[in-house]
Amino acid sequence: MHLPTDTAIGLNLLHANQDGADHNRAHFDRWGITCFNVMSSPGAGKTALLEKTLAALTPDLNIAVIEGDMTTELDADRLRQYGVPVIAINTGRACHLDARMVAGGIHTLERHHNPQALDLVLVENVGNLVCPAEFEVGEHAKIALLSITEGEDKPLKYPVMFREADVLLITKTDLAPYLDVDVAQIEANVRQINPQVTVIPVSAKTGAGLTTWFDWVKVHTGTSGRVPAMPQG
Ligand SMILES: Nc1nc2c(ncn2[C@@H]2O[C@H](COP(=O)(O)OP(=O)(O)O)[C@@H](O)[C@H]2O)c(=O)[nH]1
Numbered sequence: 001m002h003l004p005t006d007t008a009i010g011l012n013l014l015h016a017n018q019d020g021a022d023h024n025r026a027h028f029d030r031w032g033i034t035c036f037n038v039m040s041s042p043g044a045g046k047t048a049l050l051e052k053t054l055a056a057l058t059p060d061l062n063i064a065v066i067e068g069d070m071t072t073e074l075d076a077d078r079l080r081q082y083g084v085p086v087i088a089i090n091t092g093r094a095c096h097l098d099a100r101m102v103a104g105g106i107h108t109l110e111r112h113h114n115p116q117a118l119d120l121v122l123v124e125n126v127g128n129l130v131c132p133a134e135f136e137v138g139e140h141a142k143i144a145l146l147s148i149t150e151g152e153d154k155p156l157k158y159p160v161m162f163r164e165a166d167v168l169l170i171t172k173t174d175l176a177p178y179l180d181v182d183v184a185q186i187e188a189n190v191r192q193i194n195p196q197v198t199v200i201p202v203s204a205k206t207g208a209g210l211t212t213w214f215d216w217v218k219v220h221t222g223t224s225g226r227v228p229a230m231p232q233g
């Protein structure tokens with residue numbers, strides 16, 4: 001098959017990244033760490049969700065965060081207040097974390113902490129609804145967030161993110177009374193792309209739905225390999 005050069009280069013990049021991601025996952029597996037890759041457009045509520053998750057789960061789980069942002073350590077500093085190791089990665093002009101960058105984060109983690117004492121590494125990816133979904137970083141599950149302020153059509157317009165996701169958190173549900181948005185339609189559009197995905201509507205502000213998310217994290221931490229879809233009830 002003949003591929004245009006740019007496509008061939010793109011495929012090579014993705015293959016090289018996949019090798020790096022497999023290598024990162026092997027490190028995680030050796031240390032008994034589960035890793036989730038948390039992705040969304042900017043402002044959907046990734047850091048707010050991680051703040052609530054750290055507050056709720058650090059009594060039971062040893063958690064570290066790899067925090068990806070193009071510039072600044074603003075989010076990393078927010079999360080450091082929870083007393084967990086937070087490795088900040090600035091990607092510069094890159095719109096996503098890739099496996100090589102996360103490998104750097106893993107080695108920093110290894111230098112300053114005992115990785116074998118960790119249960120869970122949460123990666124907050126760069127805010128972007130397209131690129132992060134294409135670059136695996138060694139995670140065991142992909143967690144996508146879509147806030148209800150983004151509109152019902154986004155799963156249809158940005159299908160890669162939603163096809164790849166193991167879990168979709170529909171965020172900021174507390175804002176529903178103020179918006180013309182049909183949350184059930186968001187879920188229906190996601191299911192059209194990915195019938196297996198676990199959908200959890202949440203509000204980091206009111207706490208609605210967060211217990212379901214915490215339970216999902218607890219059940220899937222320590223499980224090796226890809227996360228199987230949970231039955232919907
Ligand atoms: N109303 C409401 N606002 C939220 C919620 N979660 C996050 N936000 C706000 O949305 C903005 C972006 O949140 P942030 O966690 O920084 O998003 P990130 O860019 O995806 O990490 C901030 O002003 C948050 O206070 C929520 O559940 N409800």
Ligand SMILES: [Mg+2]
Binds near residue numbers: 046047
């Ligand atoms: Mg953030």
